[in-house]
Every structure is written in C-alpha cells, then in structure tokens.
Amino acid sequence: MVVRYERCSRDGGWTSSTSSVAAFGRPRACGIPESTVRRRIAELVGGGTLMFEVEVDSRLYGRHLDVICRLDVHPAALGDVASALGSHPEVAFAATTTGVTGILAFLELADGAHLHRYLTERIGALPGVQRAETEIVAQWVKRAGPLVALRA
Structure with missing residues (x-):
C-alpha cells in the first residue's frame, strides 16, 4: 500500500x-x-489540517442496536431539535438535511425496549417533531470516518 x-x-x-x-x-x-x-x-x-478520531465499538458499553432515524421537523424547529439531539447520549451522529425529512440521526441503543423508550420519551417530547422514521441496521457494510482526497 x-x-x-x-x-x-x-x-x-x-x-x-x-x-x-x-x-x-x-x-x-x-x-x-x-x-x-x-x-x-x-x-x-x-492548524486544523490533521485531526484524530477514535471510533469505539458501541457494544463495549451495552449498545447492541444501531438505528437510522429520520425526523420530519417543522423548519422553525430544526435548530432546536438538532441541538437537543446533540445532547442525547443515544445519538452517535446527527445532521440537518434537505429532502423529505429535516434531520438524520444514527442511534446506538441497548435493545428494542430502549428504542421504544427513546422514541416515546425523548423524541416525542421535542417540540416541532412531526414524525419519526426508524430503520434497524441489520449489518454495517462500511462504517468509517470521512474520506480525504490526496493532494496532487
């Protein structure tokens, strides 16, 4: 290589x-x-040119269920909902997006009961969230940090 x-x-x-x-x-x-x-x-x-990231296997701290979550959020509430998600320990990644839904989040949860509690107690309590779509990840094919193109 x-x-x-x-x-x-x-x-x-x-x-x-x-x-x-x-x-x-x-x-x-x-x-x-x-x-x-x-x-x-x-x-x-x-100078910010070189950065280090550490990725820890979430199973080591009891998180065995990976979930992709798309939230349909009223536009005026996008900032508040995104900030709230940033403080949730279950959220590994969150971003505001264009398209049908306004927020995409990757969740790391213990099990299905944890997912249910998270959706009903945490997501459901956020003003501006109109709908949540979740997908349980069966298997990650690729899960890595950002790819950086080499300088010519």
Whole structure:
C-alpha cells in the first residue's frame, strides 16, 4: 500500500512525497529526525489540517442496536431539535438535511425496549417533531470516518 504525505526536504522546506506504509510513521526510516516529525505534526494539528478520531465499538458499553432515524421537523424547529439531539447520549451522529425529512440521526441503543423508550420519551417530547422514521441496521457494510482526497 502506498500513501502520500509531506516530508521535510534537505533545504528545510516541506515537499509532497510517496512512500510505503512500512516506512510511514517511522521517522528514521524516512531519514527525518523525530523532533522534526513531532514539530510538524504539532503544526498540522494546531492548524486544523490533521485531526484524530477514535471510533469505539458501541457494544463495549451495552449498545447492541444501531438505528437510522429520520425526523420530519417543522423548519422553525430544526435548530432546536438538532441541538437537543446533540445532547442525547443515544445519538452517535446527527445532521440537518434537505429532502423529505429535516434531520438524520444514527442511534446506538441497548435493545428494542430502549428504542421504544427513546422514541416515546425523548423524541416525542421535542417540540416541532412531526414524525419519526426508524430503520434497524441489520449489518454495517462500511462504517468509517470521512474520506480525504490526496493532494496532487
């Protein structure tokens, strides 16, 4: 597998380069001092270019049911409903969307009874929610973070 990354050139500038994964992440294998790599990573993180995400298997904390939830929300309530969902521990992902429904959410729940309680007690209590459509995920085919295109 080949990856593209930036590396320090002999004149101290940064150039785009390609290397094997075996060498990537091991500064000495690339001929770059570890201190330079640490400094450059800190710069990239500080500038928002490099970010780290951790995905934890929800089954490890008792969430065995993944549910896709689409909410039909009155337009004036979109912001309030989206903010409320952001505070719910059951919501792994939420976004306002265009189309038939106004909000898409991925839920991580313990079981069917938890889904029922969540819909009736939490979603049903939100002003502006007119309808909820749910789909239980049978199997995730792909579940990953955003794909980032490599610079040319």
